[in-house]
Amino acid sequence: MNTSARMLRLLSLLQTHRYWPGGELADRLEVSPRTLRRDIDRIRELGYDVDAVRGVSGGYQLRAGSTLPPLLLEDEEAIAIAVGLHTAASGAVAGLEETAVQALAKVIALMPPRLRRRMEALRSQTDGVPWGGGPVVDATVLSVLAQACRDDEPVGFVYTARPRDGRAAEPTQRRVEPHRLVSLGRRWYLVGYDRDRQDWRSFRVDRMRDATTTGHRFRPRELPAADAASFVQAGIRSAPQRYDVRVRFAADADTVAAYVGRWATVEPAGAGCVMHMPSDSLDWPLMVLAHLDSEFTVEGPAELVDAVARVGERFARAVPRGGGSGRGSIKG
Amino acid sequence: MNTSARMLRLLSLLQTHRYWPGGELADRLEVSPRTLRRDIDRIRELGYDVDAVRGVSGGYQLRAGSTLPPLLLEDEEAIAIAVGLHTAASGAVAGLEETAVQALAKVIALMPPRLRRRMEALRSQTDGVPWGGGPVVDATVLSVLAQACRDDEPVGFVYTARPRDGRAAEPTQRRVEPHRLVSLGRRWYLVGYDRDRQDWRSFRVDRMRDATTTGHRFRPRELPAADAASFVQAGIRSAPQRYDVRVRFAADADTVAAYVGRWATVEPAGAGCVMHMPSDSLDWPLMVLAHLDSEFTVEGPAELVDAVARVGERFARAVPRGGGSGRGSIKG
């Protein structure tokens, strides 16, 4: 076996089990103990911290050093990472979306097909808990786009444009030189140069289907804007989130803010506060209203007023008249 | 530069940008083009697929092969992975928890301290969206335990036992030989041998504080049970989830099942169905009730009946009398 190959294997061994007696490592790598010691030295020279314990039942241990060593992952671990990144990319943690997609693209691009299949199978389970609402973005599309951006490869996809004047648009095939992915609000946008329309556009990723790359490359053009994010913002100022939720609470601003976190802005108003939350779905606002034990008034939109009324009536029908504190009201 | 170091660097370069002209790679690695070609060969011999494009503007490309190559990650990517794994470990995807924790332990153990700090800062944002309820498990504790299990290191932690007979227990210091982490329902348990009490126990991870390892090792004992999961189950049959939610819906079972997914069992009953959902919190059941546009009856627990009644009344107060479909009912 090659020296380089042996080093990788040694790194891998050191990552799977914390303590390794030198003798066992030497056996596994089929070298003499002396050479193993030299290998450990080499790993140290690469900047990775290897801790050694002397004496009886001593051994080696890879520790956190100054840089992250190359990760040698089991199949299962790789899948867990990919699935985890997928949720991170879909906006579970603010400000992490872009990096998560970048990392996801890297991992997916290197994953053997069999792992990719298993990942897809598992990933499909994450849907179905629409706790935040909003259109679901296909992680595969996202990672194809991320990689295409990174590598300057044109992408093709089927795009269904936003309905204009109430008429739904037909899906059309696009060929685009991708520039950057931007995560704004709770949506993903691709900024790129549309080859057919010969102009810069931003595309909503959740409206794309069948994204593919050709494998060729293009010479990057200069974006006619300060940065991709502002380009997107300039384009979508007319079509923000679907609902513009505004609710007045009797509770104080801190209590409300602590619960809704970064998904909404909360401002003190009189004795209570006003919450402002752009949202694609009414589920999340409704949950906030149900959870916060505070009187409130919905200031808009009308759909939320309707929803609150409907839920209120349905809940009222669900419990026996006069219920609300009594124990005897339970059935069964 | 060393040959091994160069190989790692080459792998890293091939991972950051898809296409690399051979000349540029040779420059970066400060070797002759001939040596670069040999390096590429070496990488191929390691089992990783390197695609080469000949001709003008040709280059090399690392592709998905039969095994995942060592991942060389940027700081940001490593953080994204760690945060993503954290959410995966907390049960976002069924059946992935154990692997996610294992991978998380590996990554965290190898992460330089500065990255770990940044990760902690970011991770704190994920809290505050208690959509599923249940006690929050500290990811740091979890990964310490996972690593201790893997490496047969005794752990110490402060444990607050479950209240018995209504009396809360005092937190006590424990020294345990960890055996396995088990994710059951929506909780994490550590199965291990309690050194002080000299017996096998299962501990709820959310009741632990200050988990540390000593760095020593112990000789693993044999677990007196078929497997760790059944050991835990045998121990907790008396103390399941906090609430045992049972709701009868008018909607058909499929509709309900599609929404609640794996968090509950749904059985057809008469014209509708009955949902059974063990839960630690009433938030999630309430959200299900609010979201599903179906008449329902709460069969238990009493707390949920109360909550439904309270929310119903509060919602009713929130909208003007007679509201529910009118548009004119919006204020402001």
Next chain:
DNA sequence: CGAAAGAGGCCAGTTCCCGTCCTCAATCGC
């Protein structure tokens, strides 16, 4: 105290690695 296990210097033999030079083989633009 002695056995076990890591640290590391020294040495000789061997391997391998590197750069150079060469010829071929694709590929793309003109």
Next chain:
DNA sequence: GCGATTGAGGACGGGAACTGGCCTCTTTCG
């Protein structure tokens, strides 16, 4: 179709690096 560009790869010689063996020293545990 032709030439420029770029990857593939054989041959070769000098030199660097690697290996195993042997030795001594240090640390740790029983």
